[in-house]
Ligand SMILES: [Zn+2]
């Protein structure tokens with residue numbers, strides 16, 4: 001378990017923690033396996049052979065299921081639950097806190113094409129857009145703040 005105060009747990013760790021389960025190597029491996037594609041128990045035993053013991057695969061699949069990480073389809077295939085399988089971003093209203101989920105292909109392609117600054121490997125990303133929902137925008141005292149992203153970056157740094 002990392003001790004860095006600034007360590008950010010990902011969704012798998014958050015779900016496990018919520019269920020009082022620890023984040024282990026086997027659970028991470030099973031999750032990563034299912035992140036690529038749904039699989040049967042037998043397929044997972046085979047693909048993780050030599051890495052995770054068969055009995056550990058069975059045991060941890062049950063644990064992941066109870067934590068809401070994975071579900072079993074009627075055809076026997078395990079897959080990640082919507083909470084983990086669906087990638088999305090959010091828009092947050094700075095006045096009322098309303099959150100709206102969104103997904104945009106152009107943003108995903110741009111972020112996937114960006115390899116990150118030197119000596120860093122990008123695995124995943126989170127993106128939050130802040131602003132005003134239409135209700136708060138129409139309040140008489142509301143003023144729209146200017147966007148700042150590109151201006152600030154030009155002054156400080158580029159990577
Ligand atoms: Zn609002």
Ligand SMILES: [Zn+2]
Pocket residue numbers: 087088089107108111125127
């Ligand atoms: Zn994204």
